[in-house]
Amino acid sequence: MSFKATARDIGDATVMDLSGRITLGEGSAMLREMIKELVGKGRKHIVLNLGDVTYIDSSGIGELVSGFQTVRTSGGQLKLLHLTKKVHDLLQITKLFTVFDVYSDESVALASFTS
Amino acid sequence: MSFKATARDIGDATVMDLSGRITLGEGSAMLREMIKELVGKGRKHIVLNLGDVTYIDSSGIGELVSGFQTVRTSGGQLKLLHLTKKVHDLLQITKLFTVFDVYSDESVALASFTS
Amino acid sequence: MSGQTHRVEVTLETLLESVDLAEDITMRVADAAGFDEEQRYRIGMSVREGVINAYQYGNQAERDRKIVLTLELTPEKLVIRVLDQGPGFSLADVPDPLAEENLLKTSGRGLFLMKAFMDEFAVNPGPAGGAELVMAKRYPAGPGGAQPAK
Amino acid sequence: MSGQTHRVEVTLETLLESVDLAEDITMRVADAAGFDEEQRYRIGMSVREGVINAYQYGNQAERDRKIVLTLELTPEKLVIRVLDQGPGFSLADVPDPLAEENLLKTSGRGLFLMKAFMDEFAVNPGPAGGAELVMAKRYPAGPGGAQPAK
Ligand SMILES: Nc1ncnc2c1ncn2[C@@H]1O[C@H](COP(=O)(O)OP(=O)(O)O)[C@@H](O)[C@H]1O
Numbered sequence: 001m002s003f004k005a006t007a008r009d010i011g012d013a014t015v016m017d018l019s020g021r022i023t024l025g026e027g028s029a030m031l032r033e034m035i036k037e038l039v040g041k042g043r044k045h046i047v048l049n050l051g052d053v054t055y056i057d058s059s060g061i062g063e064l065v066s067g068f069q070t071v072r073t074s075g076g077q078l079k080l081l082h083l084t085k086k087v088h089d090l091l092q093i094t095k096l097f098t099v100f101d102v103y104s105d106e107s108v109a110l111a112s113f114t115s
Numbered sequence: 116m117s118f119k120a121t122a123r124d125i126g127d128a129t130v131m132d133l134s135g136r137i138t139l140g141e142g143s144a145m146l147r148e149m150i151k152e153l154v155g156k157g158r159k160h161i162v163l164n165l166g167d168v169t170y171i172d173s174s175g176i177g178e179l180v181s182g183f184q185t186v187r188t189s190g191g192q193l194k195l196l197h198l199t200k201k202v203h204d205l206l207q208i209t210k211l212f213t214v215f216d217v218y219s220d221e222s223v224a225l226a227s228f229t230s
Numbered sequence: 231m232s233g234q235t236h237r238v239e240v241t242l243e244t245l246l247e248s249v250d251l252a253e254d255i256t257m258r259v260a261d262a263a264g265f266d267e268e269q270r271y272r273i274g275m276s277v278r279e280g281v282i283n284a285y286q287y288g289n290q291a292e293r294d295r296k297i298v299l300t301l302e303l304t305p306e307k308l309v310i311r312v313l314d315q316g317p318g319f320s321l322a323d324v325p326d327p328l329a330e331e332n333l334l335k336t337s338g339r340g341l342f343l344m345k346a347f348m349d350e351f352a353v354n355p356g357p358a359g360g361a362e363l364v365m366a367k368r369y370p371a372g373p374g375g376a377q378p379a380k
Numbered sequence: 381m382s383g384q385t386h387r388v389e390v391t392l393e394t395l396l397e398s399v400d401l402a403e404d405i406t407m408r409v410a411d412a413a414g415f416d417e418e419q420r421y422r423i424g425m426s427v428r429e430g431v432i433n434a435y436q437y438g439n440q441a442e443r444d445r446k447i448v449l450t451l452e453l454t455p456e457k458l459v460i461r462v463l464d465q466g467p468g469f470s471l472a473d474v475p476d477p478l479a480e481e482n483l484l485k486t487s488g489r490g491l492f493l494m495k496a497f498m499d500e501f502a503v504n505p506g507p508a509g510g511a512e513l514v515m516a517k518r519y520p521a522g523p524g525g526a527q528p529a530k
């Protein structure tokens with residue numbers, strides 16, 4: 001149940017497969033560092049696959065926003081893939097659903113990057 | 116996790132496969148009724164398979180003793196099969212391990228009945 | 231021991247582990263009250279956010295200060311209180327996270343989620359200082375959703 | 381709010397559901413204290429047996445009477461109290477379930493299990509009547525088994 005993340009490079013893009021909980025105690029800080037590292041290595045097209053993320057609290061939502069900004073500031077784009085109902089609802093009520101680019105199909109998400 | 120029991124007749128004997136919890140709230144009363152019913156139907160050789168029993172409290176221990184007595188009073192025998200470590204330890208510290216006939220192999224348990 | 235039935239009072243040290251403990255105990259009590267998975271999740275998240283705030287802003291991560299979580303199964307709702315030993319605060323001073331200019335802020339959504347997820351929500355001054363969150367959730371209606379209190 | 385750190389006080393109605401709730405909350409607190417699965421099982425079972433007795437013999441299944449479960453993480457051990465509103469009793473009057481003549485009795489093993497599973501066990505008169513069980517378990521020693529209190 002604790003947070004796990006692995007990154008896969010697919011061409012220009014990196015898909016981060018996240019699982020478990022993104023909360024203050026668990027995944028938040030780790031997610032932030034991983035995104036910073038990818039951006040530091042020059043990766044600009046990042047997909048966060050949230051399909052196996054079971055729980056996000058307000059701190060986790062904050063990290064999604066923070067990752068979005070970090071990537072954007074470096075001239076890149078961050079997309080979200082596979083929202084569970086809980087995460088979808090959270091983004092909906094916090095009005096972030098329209099801020100993020102959200103996909104339910106990995107190849108469509110990958111094809112969506114414009115460079 | 117809640118209590119379940121199914122009975123299989125093998126020749127003269129009946130094996131009751133129990134699983135889940137045998138506690139005051141859950142399996143205790145049900146186990147008592149099932150043993151009474153078997154004895155009422157004239158079954159005299161009963162094996163309680165405790166291999167999938169995850170938890171027994173003092174009330175559950177009481178039901179094992181009660182079943183043992185019920186079967187013995189009717190002229191039959193009750194044997195225990197496949198104790199988990201927890202159940203083994205409970206019978207050990209309550210000094211009931213020596214009172215019950217305990218087996219770790221079903222065919223040996225079935226062969227042990229004397230009529 | 232007045233009119234209520236179950237009452238759970240948890241006094242926690244100001245530690246990050248206390249957040250999970252508070253959430254878990256709350257989920258267990260919500261389960262006993264007959265709330266379904268979705269409602270338990272919302273109630274648990276609200277307690278989680280409340281205790282994190284008590285930890286960070288109230289008790290300012292000073293371990294020896296206490297956080298008191300109280301869960302009461304009253305006849306018609308589950309009432310939850312989170313009390314800290316901090317400076318207190320007023321909801322009116324908290325920016326709206328849905329306002330255009332706050333939408334991309336990386337924080338400021340905790341109180342909003344508590345308000346969204348619970349039926350009632352208020353912030354009061356604690357009896358001996360600090361902030362006390364008071365939040366409530368009505369029991370689910372209909373068969374199988376009855377609360378255990380009378 | 382004296383010297384202890386975590387303190388969980390649970391006031392329960394005299395209902396069979398209270399037994400599971402008490403056991404679950406205890407297991408969760410024991411987990412936070414660093415006890416392993418086997419020790420959590422023993423602590424949980426002791427609380428279960430104690431609350432069942434408070435329900436049956438103490439409060440005599442009268443729903444409105446209360447059972448108060450208190451869990452305290454003191455610096456060196458987890459101390460658990462189970463208080464009922466019954467007639468009280470003395471351990472000296474309880475028959476030994478290991479005596480030859482009691483071995484095949486179908487009851488009488490609850491207190492014995494609590495004594496066997498905990499490091500300390502006593503029955504006291506409650507502050508306002510009733511029986512109060514007081515039991516304690518020392519934290520596991522060694523690395524990884526440290527208790528959260530200082
Ligand atoms: N227990 C508390 N004590 C003092 N101030 C608090 C407390 N809880 C919340 N606040 C204030 O309310 C603000 C908003 O909190 P919240 O909505 O949870 O978002 P976040 O924690 O992400 O900032 C905090 O930044 C803080 O100033």
Ligand SMILES: Nc1ncnc2c1ncn2[C@@H]1O[C@H](COP(=O)(O)OP(=O)(O)O)[C@@H](O)[C@H]1O
Pocket residue numbers: 173429433434437438464466467468469474486487488489490491492511
């Ligand atoms: N809370 C209590 N209040 C009054 N009497 C009690 C209480 N707990 C235990 N007793 C007495 O102690 C006896 C032994 O209890 P126990 O060892 O738990 O076995 P059992 O519950 O199977 O009888 C009970 O039969 C009862 O007479």
